[in-house]
Amino acid sequence: MLRNSKSGYGLIAILFHWSMALLMFGVFGLGLYMHELPQFEERTFALYQLHKSFGFTILALVVLRLMWRFANPAPRLPGAMPLWEKAAAHGAHAVLYALMFAIPLSGWLMVSASPWGIPTVLFDTIPVPHLPVPGFLGAKEAAESVMKEVHELLAWAMIVLVAFHAAAAIKHHLIARDDTLRRMLSPRSARA
Secondary structure, eight states, X not given: OOSOOSSSOOHHHHHHHHHHHHHHHHHHHHHHXXXXXXXXXXXXHHHHHHHHHHHHHHHHHHHHHXXXXXXXXXXXXXXXXXXXXXXXXXXXXXXXXXXXXXHHHHHHHHHHHOTTXXXXXXXXXXXXXXXXXXXXXXXXXXXXXXXXXXXXXXXHHHHHHHHHXXXXXXXXXXXXXXXXXXXXXXXGGGGO
């Protein structure tokens, strides 16, 4: 099943979910690793370009994923789930989507504000123009510093929220014993 049903996710939603999870895990790990490297080495420059390339990939995928989600609504949450838990799940998903946009955009703005003017070239192939930097952020150095802090804070917020998201899925699987996790693992549950 490619499309979602009322009871489960289809193959496309599952592929979006897990490919983006893998990409985000990798880009966060790379970001943490890069943070410790000497800034002006050629190897560091290559890793920054790779980090930006995967960040833009995530941004493109989240746009496609949202388009798919609007055309193909998510399955219903389990009926036995308390209302507060349903509200928390919907709220967490909204914040996850917001962060999937905000993190790459803040990185793009940070790079755009950099006084170094280093170009972004996706996978050494596609040049990406810099964004206009809002004047209220101040001079380029100040704007870059602010956006770096914002980018890092948003990334840590994503890490914390993803940990809660994973813990909730495991709780539903092991304690509530419902199909919340299973339906994101296989499209077979989308047939109903």
